[in-house]
Amino acid sequence: MEKDLRFAVFGGGSWATAIVKMLTENLQKITWYMRNEDAIAHIKTQKHNPNYLSSVEFNTNQLNLTSDLNAAVMDNDVLIFAIPSAFLDTELKKLTVSLKDKIIFSAIKGIVPETGLIVGEHFHKMYNIPLENIGVLTGPCHAEEVALERLSYLTIACADKVKAQLVANSLKSDYIKTKISDDIIGTEYAAMLKNIYAIAAGIFHGLGYGDNFQSVLMSNSIREMKRYIKRVHRMKRNINNSAYLGDLLVTGYSTFSRNRMFGNMIGKGYTVKSAMMEMSMVAEGYYATKSAYKQKADFKSKVRTPIIDAVYDVLYLGKNAKSTFAALTNKID
Numbered sequence: 336m337e338k339d340l341r342f343a344v345f346g347g348g349s350w351a352t353a354i355v356k357m358l359t360e361n362l363q364k365i366t367w368y369m370r371n372e373d374a375i376a377h378i379k380t381q382k383h384n385p386n387y388l389s390s391v392e393f394n395t396n397q398l399n400l401t402s403d404l405n406a407a408v409m410d411n412d413v414l415i416f417a418i419p420s421a422f423l424d425t426e427l428k429k430l431t432v433s434l435k436d437k438i439i440f441s442a443i444k445g446i447v448p449e450t451g452l453i454v455g456e457h458f459h460k461m462y463n464i465p466l467e468n469i470g471v472l473t474g475p476c477h478a479e480e481v482a483l484e485r486l487s488y489l490t491i492a493c494a495d496k497v498k499a500q501l502v503a504n505s506l507k508s509d510y511i512k513t514k515i516s517d518d519i520i521g522t523e524y525a526a527m528l529k530n531i532y533a534i535a536a537g538i539f540h541g542l543g544y545g546d547n548f549q550s551v552l553m554s555n556s557i558r559e560m561k562r563y564i565k566r567v568h569r570m571k572r573n574i575n576n577s578a579y580l581g582d583l584l585v586t587g588y589s590t591f592s593r594n595r596m597f598g599n600m601i602g603k604g605y606t607v608k609s610a611m612m613e614m615s616m617v618a619e620g621y622y623a624t625k626s627a628y629k630q631k632a633d634f635k636s637k638v639r640t641p642i643i644d645a646v647y648d649v650l651y652l653g654k655n656a657k658s659t660f661a662a663l664t665n666k667i668d
Contacts, residue, residue: 340438342505343407345426346417347371348617349387350442353478354417356388359397360508366399368407370426375400388482405432413438413502415472419617420445420454427462434462438498440470440491444526445619446626453523467495470502471523475581476511477591484510490578492516492523514577520568522578525560528643529583530620531627532556534598535642535663536587538649538656541602548664552642553587555667559642563631566638594620598646602660607650624650641666 347369441454470493493499503513597618600610
C-alpha cells in the first residue's frame with residue numbers, strides 16, 4: 336500500500352480537533368472539513384478552533400480547511416469521520432461524489448439514528464463500502480487530554496491489518512500510543528455501549544450514589560457489554576482490554592465525559608430536553624440507548640441488559656429516575 340495516502344478529517348467538534356492535532360504530528364498536510372465557515376475563518380487567522388479545544392494551536396500550513404464535503408472526499412484517500420452520529424446521515428446526503436475505493440475510519444462512538452446501525456455497518460450497507468476498507472478508531476482517549484498531551488492510548492480496528500497499521504502510525508506520537516485490532520464490530524459496539532453505561536453512572540451520581548456503588552455499576556456494565564457484544568458478533572476477544580473495559584472506565588468516571596455529564600443532569604432532575612439544550616456537545620449515548628434497546632429485541636436468544644433497560648425507561652419512557660434506578664440496584668450485584 337502506498338505510504339503517501341492523503342488524509343481528511345470530517346467534523347468540527349472536540350474529537351475531530353484532537354484527531355487533526357494527532358495527525359499533524361506525522362503528516363505534512365491534512366484536509367479538515369467542517370460545516371462552520373466562521374470557525375474555518377477563525378482557525379486560518381487565529382490558529383485554533385474557537386469552539387473546541389481552543390488551547391490547541393495549529394500550524395495552518397499543514398491544514399487544508401474546507402466546508403466543501405465533496406471536495407474533501409474526492410481529493411483524499413483515508414477519510415476519518417468524527418461527525419456526531421445524529422448528524423452523519425444528513426451530512427452524507429450532501430455527497431455527489433463516490434465513496435468507492437476510499438478507506439473510511441469511524442471515530443464516531445454512536446449509532447446512526449436513521450438506520451439504527453453502527454457507523455461501520457452504515458457505510459457498508461448504505462454505501463457499499465467493502466468491509467476491508469472500513470475501520471474504527473476508539474479509546475480509551477478523551478479529546479481534552481489529547482489537547483493537554485497527556486499520555487493516551489488508541490485502538491485502531493480494521494479487517495485489513497495493513498490499513499489499521501497505516502492509520503495507527505499516522506496517529507501515534509510521544510503522548511499517543513496505538514495498537515491495532517481485527518475486532519471492528521466488537522470495538523465499535525463497545526464504543527457505543529459504554530456511552531449508555533456512562534449515562535447510567537451519571538444518573539446514579541446525580542441521585543447521590545457514591546464511589547462504592549459506582550464500582551459495582553462499572554463491574555456489572557462490562558459484563559453486560561460482554562453479553563451484548565457476544566450476541567452481535569461472536570469471536571475470541573478479551574473484554575478486559577483497553578478498547579472495551581478501558582474505554583468504559585474512562586467514560587464512566589471522567590469529568591470530561593459528556594455522557595456522564597448528561598446522565599448527572601438527568602439524575603439531578605433535568606428533563607431530557609432541558610439537559611440536551613444546556614449541553615454544548617452531543618451526548619451520543621442518548622441515541623445509542625434507543626438503538627441498543629430495540630436491536631436486542633431482534634436477537635435470536637434473549638440477552639439480559641438491566642442497565643440499558645433502566646436508562647431506556649428513563650430517557651424514552653419518561654419513568655422516574657430515582658425509583659427506576661433504585662430498582663436497578665436490586666438487579667445487579
